Amino acid sequence: MYYFSQALIAIFLFSAQTTWLKLFSFGGVTPDLILIWVVYCGVRCSRTGGIGAGIFLGLIQDGLSGGVLGMNTLSKGLSAYFFSKLKGKFYVEGVIPIGIFLILASVFDGLVFYFSMGTILKGEVASSFLYQLLPVYSIYNALLGPFLFLVLDKIYRWLELKTSNSYLGMTR
């Protein structure tokens, strides 16, 4: 049940990311639902679970993007690691802490792309990337993040309830 629901969430988020989300693009920038989910896993799940989720989701995102395989695995894996480490040191409840975490994660994600593009992919990056695209992307993620955190919290709480009910049912 747990893994099945995880797969359903993943299918929904990845499908939305690659289709619907363009409707909400702001100046050509769309939020990264997967990055928000990775930060969520880093903050809410156990350390190993969070990092595992980060690497796995990054790997799938690599498969669905046209970039170099490994780029998202690196950025998402390390994001999950850092936030699973930071969660014990900072209070991560409410809009502002979540927003700050997401801004940091977005900036890190963007910088990984920026340096990969310059070194491995040998492609061109617009000069406005660092001062225009990246800040808008970070703010967009930070604004959407708390809402997605809330939705995911509700889903996981519902799942917990469902699985504990089925467990009780089994023991009875």
Added chain:
Amino acid sequence: MPRTGNKSKRDIILVSVILLFSLALMTLNVKQEKGVRFLDSIVGEILSPFQNYFSQNLQSVSDSLNHYFFLIDVARQNDELQLEVQRLKSEKNQLIERLATQKRLSKLMTYEENWEEKAVVASVIGRDATQWSKVVVINKGMKNGIKEHLAVVTDAGVIGQVIYAGLHTSKVLLIVDGRSAVDALFQDSRISGVVVGMGEDECRLKFVPNTADVKVGDPVLSSGLGGIFPKGLIIGKVTQVLRKKQGLFQEITLIPSSDLLRLEEVLVLLP
């Protein structure tokens, strides 16, 4: 104290594993392009039915939503009428959508008829899963004769090239992506340059000499060099020209002739 030591050791191991795993993937990807594409094909095949479903309903859903919000104030006193109007509107939207699709397809078909070589009509079913790459996913793959490095166009002009062909889906690198480069020439002056993407909505036309007479609005075509894009396909129009006093080349900005944000049906030109 030993606990802290163990913790930091575990941290070092974790970070090293993430780094090594990612770098190994990147190296494999760069060294042997086809060997690691299994991930693309597995993930693509699993997700493409969902992408297909979502993208098919995308337009009609957004139209219906717009109409719903528009009507909500007007029909407050008459719920039944509102529902009826909504239903009719929704039907109308669907019909308009069908008509628009037919129009687009007939335009593409006319283009295809005029095109001397074979071509495959495909629908765009998804976009890149990240913010950074400018890639779209189309619903045709190797089963339809699509291979890597084939040109993809619309009736308005060049949009990009196939960078990965799966069994039923393919990935198209758009000309605005930072890794895209298309050899081009000006329609009137026949001066050549290279159209490169910048990861934004516009492209840059590079290597055009400072002495060349370039004006805003000049059309730019594919030159046929490079072997991917046939000669004479329209790429875009010049939107900005900057001539530096020092330097050999002009800085030319180009807007693609196709609306790359609203791609729905495209044509893959077969060799």
